Amino acid sequence: MLPQFSYVRPETLKDTVKHLNVPGAAAHAGGTDLIGCLRDGIMQVNKVVSLNALPDLHGIRETADGGLLIGAMTTITEVSESPLVRRKYPGLAQGASEVAGPQLRNQGTIGGNLCQKPRCWYYRGEFNCLRKGGDNCYALDGEHLFHAIFGHDRICVITHPSDTAPPLVALGAKVRIIGPEGKRTIPVANLHVSPADNVRAETVRKQGEVITHIELPRPPENLRSSYRKVRARRSWDFALAGVALALEMDGDRVNKSRVVLSGAAPVPWRSQPVENAISNRRLNAETIEKAARAVVEGADPLPGNMYKLDLFKGLIEEELYTVSRELR
């Protein structure tokens, strides 16, 4: 049985913000993460605010400038199957299709996917770890097979669990947020929080703030986007390693690139070293080899997850060879 909470289902964003703007209130989108967190006592919630009666947060439409606007309540299934998304941003469609299993994709939303809580087994279990308000990170000296190799500063070593955030960051997407102080729009790249900045928060959202939409800019000419996820089993599982690519190609030359890793760091991890290795270069064997070596630059693996170094090298190599094969 879940702990007790009150439940509200407002019909306007104004009421939603008002209801959410008190300590202990949490938004309910698809509920696939929230219900699990309530069951495991990870979040102390005394009011659940359902976003399900809000009229304007569903669906995907093309914007006047050729980009896309995706309502935060659009399901992961809709994102993965949308002909518009598949045509313009295949990387996002692939990311969405790799989330969980079909039932959870039918129920889970893109807004909830960006705001989900981490999957560290100490955090989800009965440990009062640093992120949950305690004093220690148990994973650092404990079991950290699936944990981060970048960006953790040895403070908290979660990997960000989202499969849609890496392609969204690679594609330069933004989120529209509404809250008690009005509206703001920020890049998805600035939505998530590093442990060094605040180990108790996953996103920069303040109390009362709701994500309403995700904006995708008009895809540049010759954009080639993809998302590849490596996991321990084929049916639902979180990423051991993954990579979202957004490459602007000119023949076999990469003009510009954005490369974002999943399963790597507490936030979707932009790999500048790989970008530097491939941008303004022809995508040949030499470039690909350099990029594969570059991906582990600056990594700080733990004793139990050294294997991720080779995994990421192999992943980058395979993905870039896939791109170069398509060019022939």
Place this chain on the structure above:
Amino acid sequence: MRTIGAGAVSASLTGAAMVAESKPGPPEKILDATDTVKLKLNINGVNYAVLVEPRWTLLFVLREAIGLTGTKEGCGRGECGACTVLIDDIPRYACMTLAVEAEGRRITTIEGLMTGEELGPVQKAFLEEDAFQCGYCTPGQVMAVEGLLRKTPEPSMDEIRTGVSGNLCRCGAYHHIFRAARKAAIRKTR
């Protein structure tokens, strides 16, 4: 399928399937934590009025308040699929759905696939293909296949595999389940 490191990977996308638009839900509601409120649920075409607490899941209400025990609880945390039901024809986990969130939707459970005492086509195919051993996962598997076929009447083998990939079977009856799904698809479209 391509293989790397710890496992097999493929960024497979199911075919150009129809996209079911999610619609905004039922009207405004405000419930106190200790309230039990009357909720109207449409289950298998029948309207039920039940007293629920905000924290009750649809799974709990189906089994404990209404007595429809065909839907099973396995993990209770979105990891096994035993509790799969259809909501507006789309497969979802009843253990991860608050009952209050299902208001105004069409809920279909395994009991709703029967016509009187007669099994539905998917249930029959599971029986004929021996698609279970202990049977605990079976109602969820059947509902996942039913949902798949309502959206994709002629699924490929890949689509069948993906369609039931959110349903675990500890007995490992997977191959028989895939066969049953294919048989049901053929029978339903005939």
